[in-house]
Amino acid sequence: MVKISIDKLGEVSYENSPKIIDQYGLGNIFILLLILEKIESGELLLTDTVEVNEVIEKEGKDRASIGFKKHDRYSLATLIELQVVTWAPDVSLLLAKLFREKLKKSAQQTINTLLIENKLRENCCKNISGRVKRNDVQQFTINELKFLGEGFSKLTTQTSYYLSLREVYFKENLYKVPSYWSQHEENKNIVWKNNLIHLTHNQLIIVADAEDDLMRDKYLAKILLKEKNEKFYKTNENCQAFDKEDVSITITGDTYPGEWYSNRRTGWDPLKNEGYDYSFKQVKKFFLKSDFNITNLETVLPKDINHSPLKRKKKFVLGGKAKNTLESLKKVGIDLVTLATNHVGDYGSEGVRDTLESLDNYKINRIGSGFSEWESLRPFILETTTQKIVIFNGYWYRRTQYLEYGMYSIDKHLGGNPLSEELCNAITDVKTENKSTKVIVIAHWGVDFMSVNNTQKIWANKLTQAGADLIVGHGPHCLQPVDIINEKDVLYSLGNFVFNSNGEYDTHPYALPYGGILNIKLDNQSARLHLNFIMTDNNRTKFQPKKINKEDFNHILTNFGIDNLNALGWKINYRNLSISKKIW
Structure with a gap:
């Protein structure tokens, strides 16, 4: 069942007893927010690079992955572009590897601490890729999405520019955000699976667990058009x-x-x-x-x-x-x-x-x-x-x-x-x-x-x-x-x-x-x-x-x-x- 939330930025209201929305993790979204925040603080640079290891190369077998080759090296700027557009699991893992190498601490542990400090569901992020774990249930609610939305909204214009990306060309392949809004909306969107976080200059709009890409985008259209269904x-x-x-x-x-x-x-x-x-x-x-x-x-x-x-x-x-x-x-x-x-x-x-x-x-x-x-x-x-x-x-x-x-x-x-x-x-x-x-x-x-x-x-x-x-x-x-x-x-x-x-x-x-x-x-x-x-x-x-x-x-x-x-x-x-x- 779709969950829709509309908040005024600066006055985001969290639910006391939020219902479970879905059974997969948000690690891939959290790692992006962490990376962008560290860029703003100066702890990470867009020119920083990371090398693909054997583990990440094997991750490329997943059909949702980009398919990196061992020993290839990529800049942080390139990986952020790929992450925003594709949310590929091997990109998420490369970001986490760069985070660990440059900051000398685990991205997963950093996220865990963040969840505890903000009283969010600790099992919403059991892995960085966000994929379903067979023996370890992952769940999230609207509150975790609101937290992420607030975090992205606080980024400066220069850093949040990446959230406006709609396509990226990488190794002779063109990747596009799978959404109508990738071609028809200038505001910032975080779009993955059947979920969407939409940021305007004063609003945080969330559409979660829609039945498919189309209905996810149609719900947002109705909100933006303030359309009322007639009988x-x-x-x-x-x-x-x-x-x-x-x-x-x-x-x-x-x-x-x-x-x-x-x-x-x-x-x-x-x-x-x-x-x-x-x-x-x-x-x-x-x-x-x-x-x-x-x-x-x-x-x-x-x-x-x-x-x-x-x-x-x-x-x-x-x-x-x-x-x-x-x-x-x-x-x-x-x-x-x-x-x-x-x-x-x-x-x-x-x-x-x-x-x-x-x-x-x-x-x-x-x-x-x-x-x-x-x-x-x-x-x-x-x-x-x-x-x-x-x-x-x-x-x-x-x-x-x-x-x-x-x-x-x-x-x-x-x-x-x-x-x-x-x-x-x-x-x-x-x-x-x-x-x-x-x-x-x-x-x-x-x-x-x-x-x-x-x-x-x-x-x-x-x-x-x-x-x-x-x-x-x-x-x-x-x-x-x-x-x-x-x-x-x-x-x-x-x-x-x-x-x-x-x-x-x-x-x-x-x-x-x-x-x-x-x-x-x-x-x-x-x-x-x-x-x-x-x-x-x-x-x-x-x-x-x-x-x-x-x-x-x-x-x-x-x-x-x-x-x-x-x-x-x-x-x-x-x-x-x-x-x-x-x-x-």
């Missing part, structure tokens, strides 16, 4: 009301006309030769009797499709033509698109803004991204005369997608909404306000062409515990099975809808080359699911997804498991090649 269920925005109780909702998977692929094809191409409506011809019938239709828009609609900051950095940069794409979606009857995907940021913040503006111009509703963090998290609310449905959208956290590609909404950067503790809290808020309100979470998750993985299951558990009544997933470009988690239904992946890639199922024989089209029939206080299936292997359909045949249906049933479907309460409809179930 979603008290707003009339992003809402559609029906003046009847029997309403039909249809949800599909990944949709992309395929301009990126089209530009790389030779010969016949569905977009160039047939147009944007071609691929929807066989599947638009699924929307005819539906009142409200949802699809996942897995593309950006930039003004300039040929220019992307990720063009030579990311393998697949998916951009589409706004007019052609949205006109086709309107013809099919799409009312709402989900945007929280691994491609929403393919054209940077500008591309996201272009996409949002185009959708608004075409009066197509959207969730999962917005002009602010709050708007990205905001759900869509659908009401009948007897039911209220709140629909959220989120994309699971991937470190590379955040730190390298900027896929998530944070601060002033536009992107997608992540699956997060914050989302879970928003779901719980909705259910707390009115238990009869139903919550649907549309999750973009999973590994391409692979089966359901453990992270999907973990998130399904978290979301249903928070109060989600139904989870509908997509992302891996293949159909995945259904399940029940905490007595709530989970459809792990609907796979593709109209997604005009080159058809990669031949190289992934275990991936189900089908898409699911989910229809939710609301009536009075009840809801019933009808899951239809389409063939989405473009090599077999010539880029026109179509309803499956009996052989395909048997393939799906074998994968899902007939006994498993029966146990989960699904009815198998052999006549129309679908499955159905009442969920509330």
